[in-house]
Amino acid sequence: MGAMHSSSPPALVWFRQDLRLADNPALAAATGGLAAARRILPVYVLDPDAAGRWAPGGAGRWWLHYSLESLGRSLAACGAPLLLVRGRAEIVIPALADAVGAAEVFAGRLYEPWARERDQRIAEALEAAGRQLRLSTSSLLREPTQVRSGSGKPYAVYTPFAKAMAAMGGPAAPLPAPERLQGLEAPPPGEALADWALLPRRGWADAFATVWTPGEAGATARLAEFAAGPVRQYAARRNDPGVDGSSGLSPHLHWGEISPRQVWAAVQAAMPGEVVPGAPAWTFLSEVLWREFSYHVLWHRPGLPEAPLRQRYAAFPWAPDAALLRAWERGRTGYPIVDAGMRQLWRHGWMHNRVRMIAASLLVKHLLQPWQHGAAWFWDTLVDADLAANSAGWQWVAGSGSDAAPYFRVFNPILQGEKFDPSGRYVRRFVPELAKLPDRYLHRPWEAPEPALREAGLILDRDYPRPVVEHAEGRRRALEALAQMVTAAEAQAEGAAA
Structure with a gap:
């Protein structure tokens, strides 16, 4: 049997x-399942040019370094070391x-526009060489093409999308990890991870490691800890940035150190009978489905990261201002809840989701800065920077997405801070100069x-x-800008009709 395996491709x-x-x-398809019947060459290709501006940002590269380090150790321990290659994947992989x-x-399917084009x-x-690329559903519960409305069209609104996902039933059980793998006896030479210089040269990311443990082991431990208790309080605590009420799984999900199927199964095991709409566990799983919805929109509307999905917002009168943008980026806007969030982002590579909405709203409404500028900063500084979720979130706040909050809903950052951080625990932690107020x-x-x-x-x-x-004043300017856009859109429509 062993000889047959070694002689097969x-x-x-x-x-x-x-x-x-x-x-x-x-991995399971490549090896032939748990038996690990086929020899494999695991490879990771660093191909930033293919992604262009959507190559991982600084925080993402920090995470990728340690995640690849972890994966490399796991694969080597199983018998099939990871090959690291830098270059254009469309040349490297066929070669x-x-x-x-x-x-x-064999690979997990990607959904970003640039990745889809490259995979093609x-x-x-x-195929020209008589070989095949086999893609698997690896980072989502369902393929974006599988979830369709009654009329056969993709969804543009989250709630009916989530209902359709729920009606399709829970995902299949997660696959166990292989215990052994058969690597190649003489694999091609690769590169050293350190030579890729993914880690920031300055000390910016030094505190990341106090919060995060990149890699599959860290992801598994965080999921187990969350499912063991905090998931039961998630609905009550998720909007309080001053407590540790989030799962902290978003970067692990983005990098695929854990799958959404594993998350779903862990919550289901922790709260049996409650993984249905309306039950306590559903509040958390709805966030998993929002992630799915973001990918659904990106797949069907690939322009999501660049341009407003609602065409009329293309005429929105933004007022780009480098000084205002810089004040927001550095947590110096004068609004404590926003500044706490932006400083948490800079220090830990992550920001509480409720505060993300408040901070983003201030940028695009009070400050009239283009949402794309905020999305670019998040892309560079978030360890969980995800093209689908980041783009969908910013378009939601800006009112230009497929299922967005109306632009005229302008958050009051003072009241938002008092509502969601009433004890001031969050602000005092990240804006210490205010701690004694x-x-x-x-x-x-x-x-x-x-x-x-x-x-x-x-x-x-x-x-x-x-x-x-x-x-x-910020609210007045925001509403004036909205009225100006509406007037421009109406004039354009009249001109087209004429």
Whole structure:
């Protein structure tokens, strides 16, 4: 039997957004299941040019370094070391398949427009040589093409999409990790991970490791910890940034260190009978489905990351201002809840989801900065920067997405802070210069009387800025801009009709 295996063609397993061994359909298909009957060459290709501006940002590269390090150790321990290659994947993958005599290349399917185009070219190159690219559903519960409305069209609104997903039933059980793999006896030479210089040269990301453990083991541990208790309080605690109420799974899901099937199964096991709409567990699983919906929209509307999905918003009168954008990026807007979020992002490569919405709203409404500028900053600084979710989230806030909040709904960042961080625990942690202010002034320090400021050791404009734009003025400007866009859209429509 062993001789037969060694004489059969090996398979290439191309790891991408599925940096794990458990529940990896591409790996399972390549090896022939748990028996690991076929020799494989696991490979990761660093191909930033293919993604262009959507190559991983600084925080993403930090995560990728440690995730690949973890995956490399796991694969080596199983008997099939990971080959690292830098270059154009459409050249590297066919050349590798030819070099080792692989008849098939197995990979998890990607959904970004640039990746879809590249995969098509690679499939054609392999087919021309008598080989095949076999793609598996690895990072989603369902393929975007599988979920259709009654009329057969893709969904544009989340709620009916989620109902359709629920009606399709729960996902299949996750696949176990293989215990042993058969690697090649003489694999081609690869590169050293350190030579890729993925880690930031300055100390920006030093604190990331105090919060995150990239890799499959870290993902598995975090999911187990969340399912063991916090998932039961998720609905009650998820909007409070001052407590640890989130799952923290988003970067692990983005990099594929854990699959959504594994997440679903863990929640189902922790809360049996409650994985149905309306039940407590569904509040968390709805976030998993929102991620699915974002990919559904990206697949059917590939322009999502670049341009407004609602055409009329193409005429929105943004007022780009480098100084305002910089103040927002650095957490110096004068609105404590926003500044706490932006500083959490800079320090930990992540921001609480509720605060993401508040911070994004301030940028696109009060400050009238294009949502694409905010999305670009998030792309560079989030360890969970995900093209589908990031783009969908920003378009939601900007009012231009397929299922967006109306632009005229302008969050009051003062009231939002008082509502979601009433104790001030979050703001005091990330904006320490405000830590000694009484609760009543914490989210509006400019209203604090001079004795309270002195007692807190705070001098406004020196230690902490006043708001870059006053709330009422920011709201007025936002609504004026919206009215200007509507007028322009109506005039355009009249001109087209004439």
